[in-house]
Amino acid sequence: MTETDAASRRGSPAGASVAPGEPGASPGGPDASAAPSVPAAATPPTVPTPPTGVPTMFDVAERAGVSHQTVSRVLNGLTGVAAATKERVEQAIAELNYTPSPTARAMAKRRSGSIGLIQAGRPDYGPSNAALGFNEAAREAGYVVSQVSMRALDADALTQAVHRLVLQRVEAIVLISGERDGVEVIRGIDAGVPLVAVASEEEPGLHRAAIDQYAGARLATEHLIGLGHREIRHITGPPDSMDAAERRRGWADALRAHGLEARHPLVGDWLAASGDAAGRELLADRAATAVFVGNDQMALGLLHACAEAGVRVPEELSVVGFDDIPEAAYFTPPLTTVRQDFDALGRDVMATVLDVLRDERSAVDRTSRVPELVVRASAARLRD
Secondary structure, three states: OOOOHHHHHHHOOOOOOOOOOOOOOOOOOOOOOOOOOOOHHHOOOOOOOOOOOOOOHHHHHHHHOOOHHHHHHHHOOOOOOOHHHHHHHHHHHHHHOOOOOHHHHOOOOOOOOEEEEEEEOOOOHHHHHHHHHHHHHHHHOOOEEEEEEEOOOOHHHHHHHHHHHHHOOOOOEEEEOOEHHHHHHHHOOOOOOOEEEEOOOOOOOOEEEEEOHHHHHHHHHHHHHHOOOOOEEEEEOOOOEHHHHHHHHHHHHHHHHOOOOOOOOEEOOOOHHHHHHHHHHHOOOOOOOEEEEOOHHHHHHHHHHHHHHOOOOOOOOEEEOOEOOHHHHHOOOOOEEEEOOHHHHHHHHHHHHHHHHHOHHHOOOEEEEOOEEEOOOOOOOOOO
């Protein structure tokens, strides 16, 4: 991922700093050079010069060598921070003359019993059901959920949504969005509360929950290889999707592990129409005997293209989808696909939130849940 220098600095909590008395520290002042007779040991220690501009929580975190969530815990007097770590954070705050933002100050007494949820992007089956699972788990844990939904990802709107939720004194904020840019935006916000995201790619500075997209894609591809197919194409989701990237990577690695070529994938946008368009392009040369499709909606479009072209599925072309939407069992033919447990994903998100609120240092990401291959009639053994 390409980021600006500032975003990179803020996304990496443990940056280099110059401590008093170390090589590279600024000189002690105008009188230091004018008094050569004073021994070096008697020269007062210098204070590191703070960065230009108004210091942020991320600057404090960088100076102290901790995460910005740890800085937030110190500022709000929460437990779970070692004494030595707390001392480093307080020293960094003093050195930088840092003052918490108004939204962070609003969190000084933040035991509100509420969690913020931002759902950004098209309300597809997966994210919508993960949000439902999260809401149910939050309610069972005694929390209420303040939810913000936006159909299109917009950095300004996302930033404003975070600040509005903070002013409502939520204890943590969750982002459900498959787009990489959304995760990068909230990672750069000085929110003052823990942030948890559904993200299938590693994101420094954030806690994550995810289903293992890579493992699911390998399951689908290995199934087709096991049926004897050697020319297996892929219709992928949009370039800005983390899930699409992980599924594409799993497909390619599975083929290479068997000495097969991973030909350049066709790109869709998760919708059936893009699957139909990709299918028409793919069917033009008839070289492929199988297709792994990035989601079930695009697989539906591919099945439509096959019907229009007179290509029989699975006799002439095997098709495997991803997600197992409720309609997948009723496609013609019924779709072999990879089932994701979105309800469990939502519950994993809430479990991660609870872990972070209890003790951030011991909280772990939940990203190892593996989806399940569901075998139906759209994929069959390659005929000689």
